[in-house]
Amino acid sequence: MSRKKRHWLWNILIVLTLIAxxxxxxxxxxxxxxxxxxxxxxxxxxxxxxxxxxxxxxIQWVDKIPELERSNGFSWMEKEKGVFKDSLTQTKVYVFVDDLRQQKIRLVHNDSLKMFINFKDSLQTQSLFNFIDAGLQEKLEKIK
Structure with missing residues (x-):
């Protein structure tokens, strides 16, 4: 039995696909x-x-993300990332969640755009929350 040799182009294509x-x-x-x-x-x-x-x-802490419809993005195990649509207000919600089991930061900007974010490391999430919260407190004091 003789084996047919595969063309070199297919080998390169397979390797490039794996790298991608x-x-x-x-x-x-x-x-x-x-x-x-x-x-x-x-x-x-x-x-x-x-x-x-x-x-x-x-900015505030939330334990759970509200009911959302996926526009594009993915949910896999404890990760959820992408652009979703709020099922109540029909507005875009950006989700950058590395661990659904941990608390998430709910950030509202431009009066209505929402974003949920957390990191695998809860200390990193806490640090980002404290930084943004301090900036918002400073902004409020300037307004008064």
């Missing part, structure tokens, strides 16, 4: 965030938010 899958997994594995120049930047795979700290209206 690993790269996509690494990008979606966790939420990447940074605060610079007065803006909160959050990246998780193809989902990205760039929010000026001055446009944040409220």
């Amino acid at each position: 899958c690993v790269f996509a997994f690494i990008l979606h594995y966790k939420n990447w965030h940074k605060v610079e120049e007065g803006r909160l930047k959050i990246l998780s795979g193809i989902y990205y938010q760039n929010i000026p700290l001055t446009e944040m209206d409220s």
